[in-house]
Amino acid sequence: xxxxxxxxxxxxxxxxxxxxxxxxxxxxxxxxxxxxxxxxxxxxxxxxxxxxxxxxxxxxxxxxxxxxxxxxxxxxxxxxxxxxxxxxxxxxxxxxxxxxxxxxxxxxxxxxxxxxxxxxxxxxxxxxxxxxxxxxxxxxxxxxxxxxxxxxxxxxxxxxxxxxxxxxxxxxxxxxxxxxxxx
Numbered sequence: 001x002x003x004x005x006x007x008x009x010x011x012x013x014x015x016x017x018x019x020x021x022x023x024x025x026x027x028x029x030x031x032x033x034x035x036x037x038x039x040x041x042x043x044x045x046x047x048x049x050x051x052x053x054x055x056x057x058x059x060x061x062x063x064x065x066x067x068x069x070x071x072x073x074x075x076x077x078x079x080x081x082x083x084x085x086x087x088x089x090x091x092x093x094x095x096x097x098x099x100x101x102x103x104x105x106x107x108x109x110x111x112x113x114x115x116x117x118x119x120x121x122x123x124x125x126x127x128x129x130x131x132x133x134x135x136x137x138x139x140x141x142x143x144x145x146x147x148x149x150x151x152x153x154x155x156x157x158x159x160x161x162x163x164x165x166x167x168x169x170x171x172x173x174x175x176x177x178x179x180x181x182x183x
Contacts, residue, residue, distance in 0.1 A: 004051035004089070007033050012046060013059040014038070020059050020099075036168025039073035043080070047087045054091045056084075062100025064108035078112055081119030082119055094126045104156040113158045114166055122164035129157040133174075156181075 009032035009153060011024045019036035020120040033050075037043040058080070061068045068074040075084070084090055096116075098104065104113055117128045147151050153174035158181070169181030 003183065004049060004087075005033075007050055009033075009049055009055040009057075010035050010050055010053045011035065011057045011059065012043060013057075014061055014069055016061070017059045024057070027138065032038070037069075039069050039071045040075045041073075041083075043075070044083055045068075047080075047083050048065045050087075052091045053089055054094055056090065056094060056096045058096070058098050058100065060098075060100045062098070062103035064102055065112040067098075067100055067103065078115030078119055081116040081121075084120050086123065090120065090124055090126065092124045092126075094121075094124065095129045096126065098128070098130040099162050100131070102132050104154075105132040109156065113156055113169075117158055117160040117166055118164040120164075121160040121162075123162060125160060125162045127157060127159050129155055131155055154174040 001027065009028045011021060011034040012023045013034060013036055015026075015036050015038060018036070024032060024034050035046050037046050061070065065078070066074055066076060067080065077123070084096075090096070103109060109132060113128055113130055117126070120126065120128065132152065134170070155172045157172065158166050159168040159169050165183055168183060171179045171181060
């Protein structure tokens with residue numbers, strides 16, 4: 001395994017979302033790294049290069065329960081949890097946020113969050129979150145949420161204990177309304 005760099009905040013992003021990466025770097029000038037990944041092989045290798053990550057964001061293309069890349073590479077999102085744990089990348093009680101298009105939508109999204117948490121946080125505990133909205137990439141790389149999706153937009157957040165078991169969950173609407181998820 002390559003030497004791992006310790007960093008508090010890490011962003012893996014598809015090059016389509018370079019504007020997001022620039023803003024991430026502005027928000028974390030000394031304690032963050034934005035790392036572009038173009039395909040599944042890039043992502044798997046990138047995970048091996050970091051340790052002690054407290055906050056991880058993944059801004060990739062997605063569909064319910066899946067991560068995919070413009071290059072057409074695809075990965076079942078819960079597999080990401082397995083490779084992150086195997087690389088010993090995350091700090092205890094890390095926060096991981098999946099911002100790919102509607103990756104946490106519906107039953108497949110709920111299953112994804114449960115599986116990724118079970119695989120990623122065993123031995124560590126932590127929080128996983130994912131969005132339920134579809135985004136559009138406009139000319140110039142500007143990304144915006146589908147304007148017809150406001151009423152269905154949610155951020156799903158799940159807490160996992162050290163065994164990888166979900167201990168709490170909450171869905172937050174675009175408007176800030178919260179719904180507790182039964183455990």
